[in-house]
Amino acid sequence: MDVRILKSSFAVVERRAEHAVKYFYSHLFWHNPGLRELFPSSAEDMERQRDRLFAALTHVVTHLESGTLVPYLRDLGRDHRKFLVGPEHYAAVGTSLIAALAQTSGDAWTPAVEKAWYEAYQVIADTMTAGAADSDEPPWWDAEVVRHLQYGEDIGVLTLAPRTPLAYRPGQYVSVSSARVPTTWRTYSLANAPRPDGTVDLHVSRIDGGRLSTALVRDVLPGEVLRLGAPGGRLTLRREDRPLTLIAAGTGWAPVRALLEELLQHPPDHDVRLFVVARDAAHLYDRPLIDRHAAACRWLGVTYITPAPGQHRNQATDRLATALGNRALWREQDVYLSGPALFVEETSHVLRELGARPDRLFHDAVPVTGSQRPRPLGFGEWFLHRPAPHWHNPSARDPRG
Ligand SMILES: Cc1cc2nc3c(=O)[nH]c(=O)nc-3n(C[C@H](O)[C@H](O)[C@H](O)COP(=O)(O)OP(=O)(O)OC[C@H]3O[C@@H](n4cnc5c(N)ncnc54)[C@H](O)[C@@H]3O)c2cc1C
Ligand code: HEM
The missing domain is CATH 3.40.50.80 (Nucleotide-binding domain of ferredoxin-NADP reductase (FNR) module)
Incomplete structure (x- = not known):
């Protein structure tokens, strides 16, 4: 990848990130109306999705020379299977992304810049699709709700029985989706060490107006099936010889x-x-x-x-x-x-x-703020480190799983 050209041209796009991302989705859905249904229907979720896409692109551009980029992209590709994304979708996304970058860059868009982005997208898409193809894990785990306890108005403890074994380490989390709130995925921690019967508990605190947490605490019934994504997270015991x-x-x-x-x-x-x-x-x-x-x-x-x-x-x-x-x-x-x-x-x-x-x-x-924050690179970085109301940053998955 031509790192120098990519970084300098991204600096131009970054200043108009919001415009670029809006253009990207309009272009994508206009030319591929069938892809719209893979994405969340609510405007708020789409806004969040816009942030995530740009945060991911920012991550890619700022980590071009880092050894962590390939594992990050492979995991991202593996995880995209649960959104029903297949290898056939990558070309359309690439075309819309290049169109959005070109439109946003104005005069800064030269044949050399276009070539650099085109090649970079090929590498990104190939790495993601290879991560998806090489994974021996299922795209998601179907898990039946076998028990639903409620504490007060707003806390639900759900016990789930995954239909295929879900390997994870205590302290990790999974993303969760329910047919009651289609195409909406949220992250919840697994609240138990692995059990002989393979069941896992989620502790869900209902957020006022929160789509999935309200469904999980108030509506979901035993017998229903939820979908779980691959476990991730860094909160696992190091077991050092220390208190x-x-x-x-x-x-x-x-x-x-x-x-x-x-x-x-x-x-x-x-x-x-x-x-x-x-x-x-x-x-x-x-x-x-x-x-x-x-x-x-x-x-x-x-x-x-x-x-x-x-x-x-x-x-x-x-x-x-x-x-x-x-x-x-x-x-x-x-x-x-x-x-x-x-x-x-x-x-x-x-x-x-x-x-x-x-x-x-x-x-x-957690999002970095205040004095610990390195020199802001621009709007894209604001997206990346934007103070999130949602606990920790779910995009920061431990590549070691
Ligand atoms: C790594 C990780 C682990 C998590 N583990 C758990 C867990 O074990 N149990 C659990 O209950 N939740 C957990 N969460 C939070 C969970 O992923 C969801 O964000 C939360 O349940 C809200 O989702 P929702 O669809 O109900 O709300 P949404 O529909 O996403 O949000 C509705 C509105 O509420 C606001 N909002 C969202 N979250 C919060 C919040 N926490 N406080 C105040 N306002 C908010 C949104 O900005 C929005 O305006 C975890 C999050 C992460 C990133
Ligand atoms: C350059 C390649 C791509 C990058 C960098 C990228 C990045 C991301 C990121 C970071 C997320 C959020 C993941 C999460 O929250 O777990 C995401 C979600 C998603 N992506 Fe991609 N993606 C790419 C390609 C694609 C393609 C080809 C499609 C197919 C149309 C696609 C469709 C989706 C969907 C449907 C979601 C879920 C939206 C949501 O839950 O809000 N992505 N993507």
């Missing part, structure tokens, strides 16, 4: 519960401290189970954090910061964190101030 701290907020408890189950199966040599943060006592829905483990395991210490009655839920984060500050030896610890993006970001900050080592703080990727 551990697990910190979970809200349904961020789900992957931490899976990690705890792994520790119960293979007890650690060091102490484990668990902090569970919830917006109120009613949301500590697994407290009886956690209390039983704490009573049975000498190595496990648990602290529950909720706001004082009548206080806003943000007070829980302040209380957590105080509780963390009362503990020592953060430099020695491995810390696993899970919860909404802002929670993860704020708590990581507190832990670093307390002396925790950044390379021993584990969580799924």
